[in-house]
Every structure is written in C-alpha cells, then in structure tokens.
Amino acid sequence: MRLSQYLITTSKEAPTEAKCISHKLMLRAGLIMRFAAGVYSYLPLGYRVLAKVTSIIEEEMNQVGAHQLLLPFVQPAELWKKSGRWENYGEELLRFKDRKKADFVLGPTHEEMITQLAKHQINSYKRLPLVVYQIQTKFRDEPRARGGVIRTREFLMKDAYSFCQSEKELMIIYEKMKQVYERIFSRCGLNYRLVEADTGPIGGKRSDEFIVLAPLGEDRIMECEECEYVAKLEPGRDFQPTVIGDIGFPASGDRCPLCKSKIRIKRGIEVGHLFWLGEKYSRSLQATFLDRMGKEKYFVMGCYGIGVSRLLAAIIEQNYDEEGIIWPKEIAPFQAVVIATSPEVFKVAEEIYLQLKNGGLDILWDDRDLNAGVKFNDADLVGIPLKIIIGNTFLKESRIEIKTRREKTTVKVKKDAVFQKMKELVQQNAK
RNA sequence: CGGGAUGUAGCGCAGCCUGGUUUAGCGCGCCUGCUUCGGGAGCAGGAGGUCGUGGGUUCGAAUCCCACCAUCCCGACCA
Secondary structure (H helix, E strand, O other): OEHHHOOOOOOOOOOOOOOOHHHHHHHHOOOEEEEEOOEEEEOHHHHHHHHHHHHHHHHHHHHOOOEEOOOOOEEEHHHHHHHOHHHHOHHHOOEEEOOOOOEEEEOOOOHHHHHHHHHHHOOEHHHOOEEEEEEEEEEOOOOOOEOOOOEOOEEEEEEEEEEEOOHHHHHHHHHHHHHHHHHHHHHOOOOEEEEEEOOHHHOOOEEEEEEEEOOOOOEEEEEEOOOOOEEEOOOOOOOOOOOOOOOOOOOOOOEOOOOOOEEEEEEEEEEEEEEEEEOHHHHHOOOEEEOOOOOEEEOEEEEEEEEHHHHHHHHHHHOEEOOEEOOOOOOOOOOEEEEEOOHHHHHHHHHHHHHHHHOOOOEEEEOOOOOHHHHHHHHHHHOOOEEEEEOHHHHHHOEEEEEEOOOOOEEEEEHHHHHHHHHHHHHHHOO
16 A cells, blocks of 8 residues: 555644543544544554454454354344343433434344344254354443543443253353454453453343453453452442441452452453353243243343454553554564665565565555655554665665664664565564 | 533644634644655645524624534443
C-alpha cells in the first residue's frame, strides 16, 4: 500500500474529549472517528487492525470446530417477550417499531435468536455438541459511554453459543472454550486474568471473565500474592474482610480466603465472558431435541463473548510508549513500512517495496514527499512493528536498515538480502 | 439519572471577567510555488468561522442573563 494514497490522518494533538491513553492514541493515529457518544466508525487503518484481531478469533474458533454464522442485528420483539427479557432487560435495550407498528429491538446480545435457530435447525442428539459463533455489531443503550472504544453503545462482539445434551457435556465444552480464549488473548499479546464473576442479566449458573490488567479498567479483581486465588471484586462475593466495620470490600493487604496470604487489588478491562446458561433459554423458547432414547429434551446451553472493538483499546493500554502504539506483530495493520529518507533513494525504496509486496508481505510504503522525521514519527505513532529505512546508510555502505518498533534495535542488510531477512523477522515475530 | 466541567476553522487554544479598533486572533494541519531532506524543515502566497442552538437585555453581544442541545470526567449502572 502506498501511504500517499491511503486514507489516514495522524495528528500531534488529540481532541480534548479523549482522556485515556488508548483513546488518545487511536484518535491521533487515525484509527477511529466518533459520530455520537459511544458510536464510532473505524477508518481504514483501524479497520485493518480490527480485521487482524477478527481473523485470530476466527482461526482459533474454527480450530476447535465452531461454526461461524450471522444472526440478525434487528430482532423481532416476539422472542424477547417469550424469554421475558422484553420486560427485564431495561433501558439498555433499544426498542423501536417498524412501519407496521410491530416491535423490534437492536440486538444487545443474541441468546433468543440463536435458541430459536437451534430449535428449528437441530432435532437430534446426533448433531450435539455444537458450537456456533458470529462476529457482529451489538447495540446497548448504555447510560454512559467512556474511554473511547472501551465502553461504547455500538460495538463489535464475537459471541459464541454452545448446545449440549447434558451438563456433563457442557462442562467439557465450557473448559474447551476457556482454552480457546486463552490462546486468543495470548496471541493478542495481553496480560490477563481469568476470574469467576456474577451472571447479570444474561443469567445462568456460573460465569467466568477474562480481565486485561490496566490501571484505567472499570473492573476490580483481587489476586493472592502466593496462591492461585483470583476473583472479581463484586458485592456479596465470598470474602471476609479483616477490617471489621468496613463496607465489606476487601482491600490490598487483606487475607486470601484460600491460603491466608496477602491479597492485592488490581484493575482491569473485561474482554471476554463465559456463561453457563443451562436450560434457561431453551426452556423459555421451548427449544428441544430428541435424545438417544427418543425422548424430547431441552438444550443445555453456554454462551461465550469477546468484546472485539474493546480488545483493540485493551491491547493499546498494554502496548504503547512515548512515541505511540506498539502493536503486537500479529495485530499490526501492516507488518512493515518502507521509508526513503531523501528523494535520491526514492527509486530504490520503490524497488524494495515492490519486491516485498510481491513476495507476499503485508507492507506499507511511505512514498509521501515529506521529511524523514515525519515518516519515522508517523510509523511509530501508528505502531508498525518494522521500519525498512533506505537513506544515508544505503548511500554510504549500500546497506538497508531494518528497525524494530518495540525493542528499537537495528539490523543492516544488503539490498538483495532484505527479502530473506524480512521473512525471517516476520516469521519469528509471529511466534 | 445525581455531581463536576467544556462547547470559538479539521485539531489544540487565546479573546469573555470589565459589551464597542476584532474586519474574531494564534499554533498545528490543509492548498500553490521555490528551497531543504535521518526523528514532526524554511520562505512566500492562499483557502477555511451561522463564536453549540434558540430566546432575552442593550444603540451595540463570542463577551451579560435564561432555556435547551451536545460532548467529556466522577458516581450510579453494566455480558
């Protein structure tokens, strides 16, 4: 991609409305644009990142045999009335009428839809267990959006749903999904914790959350300094504070309920959530299958969400420096950028760009007629992992420099060795 | 929804307190030309504004008053 022809505007200053790091950087790097409170568009560069994250999720989900599908965003109210959530979901559920005055909602989640789908598409135990998922827009009319893309009203979510014959079978799937999530979040370069949580309006017997550690996170977790104990900080959770008379919230320095060592309170951003739904939705929507004995049974369900757009912000919160974003290699919008520092090496830069591009690398060429400093700064702000620099070093020693964004190390190679070296670097970067 | 703040060019700001030399400025960015070229270059020229919206006070309002709207932050809330 030639940068001169790419739709991107970077800026030195972030709009006043942005307060947190990821929000500022996403605006400065030209990844997103706001249209209303909690309603964002993704510009080409941001969309590229979103697409990379999406493909990691798809790869890992497909790997374990989950099937991708797409449910409607606009949903008839009928099913919500059946499940009881038309009354219970509250104002977060955006309701409206079509021209025939029929009630509809903008989907904040898709349990009703998927259960209805299963009811019609799955008749026999022979198809079970089954996991389906989609990556799609959700709308929740939150009272307050915040932190750029961290908490929005419209957002992109991966939601998966499992259908099983029994709780025993669900147990196996539920654990499998945990493992899938661990692989996804690791590939996204995240430092996270898995914690038990309350089920909220989704309901069900149990739920677990993946929390990305970040100081500005909305959620608090407590973590034991010694043993494995980690839990979400919520009212009513199994904890006895040592300081009596306090309101029942533990504090850093209190004792672990398991091993009595000290615990620490940390903040984080919820990026993934697993729910053990059981028969909650299959019963209310009468979704059944025939078991081995020819007996009609309710599906035993689970659901598994990942906030895809929020994930971008979470990744940035853990991967940045003074210069800007440091995308993990797999997620970066481009693997490398070619930079010529002066017009006399422009031609060489073009050759290298074409060679690398035709060689299958995901590469950007900064062919703009600007000073080198601007190009370096933009590349760093946007977070491109590798810079291929053609300049003084090329004129003096006939070598091309490859500089890494994160470690800031440089290697120099001859022109005809660039492709080979880049392949190595990209390979090792992909883990 | 409670508390706090902000709204002036694409972005960052000044001007408002004390109404009138302000034709509403400055920096960045943008457009044209020339020069420059390894970490946000220089010179010259140029485009871009219903001062959030509506009402009021006044001879006169970006500036004072009222209402509304929008956005952000803290809280409540929250897959």
